Amino acid sequence: MGAGNYGLDPSTVSRIADEVKVVQEQGVQVCLVVGGGNIFRGVNGVEQEIDRSTSDYMGMLATVMNALALQSALEKRGVHTRVQSAIPMATVCEPYIRRKAIRHLEKGRVVIFAAGTGNPFFTTDTAAVLRANEMECDVLMKGTKVDGVYTADPVKDVSAKRYDHLPYLRVLSDNLRVMDMAAIALARENRLPIIIFSIQEVDGFVQAVKGTGRFTSVSDDEQNFRMSHSHSTP
Structure with missing residues (x-):
């Protein structure tokens, strides 16, 4: 909209x-x-x-x-x-x-x-x-209002820091509002990496697919995720 x-x-x-x-x-x-x-x-x-x-x-x-x-x-x-x-x-x-x-x-x-x-x-x-x-x-990409997951609402708190990477369990245990808990649990069970990026940013999707944009990745292994991301299929 x-x-x-x-x-x-x-x-x-x-x-x-x-x-x-x-x-x-x-x-x-x-x-x-x-x-x-x-x-x-x-x-x-x-x-x-x-x-x-x-x-x-x-x-x-x-x-x-x-x-x-x-x-x-x-x-x-x-x-x-x-x-x-x-x-x-x-x-x-x-x-x-x-x-x-x-x-x-x-x-x-x-x-x-x-x-x-x-x-x-x-x-x-x-x-x-x-x-x-x-x-x-290979990867699920969620386009949202902000360019990743932050320690606090970046709109309300200018000091909020963006996470580059989060493991599934951290998202679940800290109740981070990445996606609903059922979705995160299902992604974890099937080892499906997730990228959270801003759909409102011009070329945000293109850059996230290339791995060069600003985003937060959610997976169990950041290194393996980064390696597979360069050959990913949303």
Whole structure:
């Protein structure tokens, strides 16, 4: 939603699509998971007296809208893209089928996974880790508002320091707000490295893929992570 408070910001969508194209043209296979908080957040729906399950499903539908918008922006740039939804809606996109998604990647297409896991009570973070494991990705990259994990909120505390690297257990034990705990535990169990970078920074995604940008990595072994990162596939 860019600098706005709601909805889609065309310039932000276009910039992200440009960066995905640059990364894909470097020979990197890219699959994406999008959230829907710019349109509807499930947790906010509970405050509006909507039951949690229904509210979460509404949030999942919002992610499909974002996925279709990003698909349109990518295809206008000549990047063949497929949207797969965990909630079947054949009129607008494909249902999620793992083997078909892998085949799309093999054919050089970008795959966007929408509707989370298809189940209430699970966040987009968990959906991202789940899909990354299913696609056998080398690394999961989380684009967020800040360029990594800090000792405190860098917006409120100018003295906050950014971590270059964190082990999974440190994230869990210190309850660091990298991703929700279920997502971190699933990533740790499958030894899936995570990069947290700023999606709001111009070329932030491109630089993070190259390993030259500002980000925080989460894995059990920083040295091995750095070595494998230079050949990574988001």
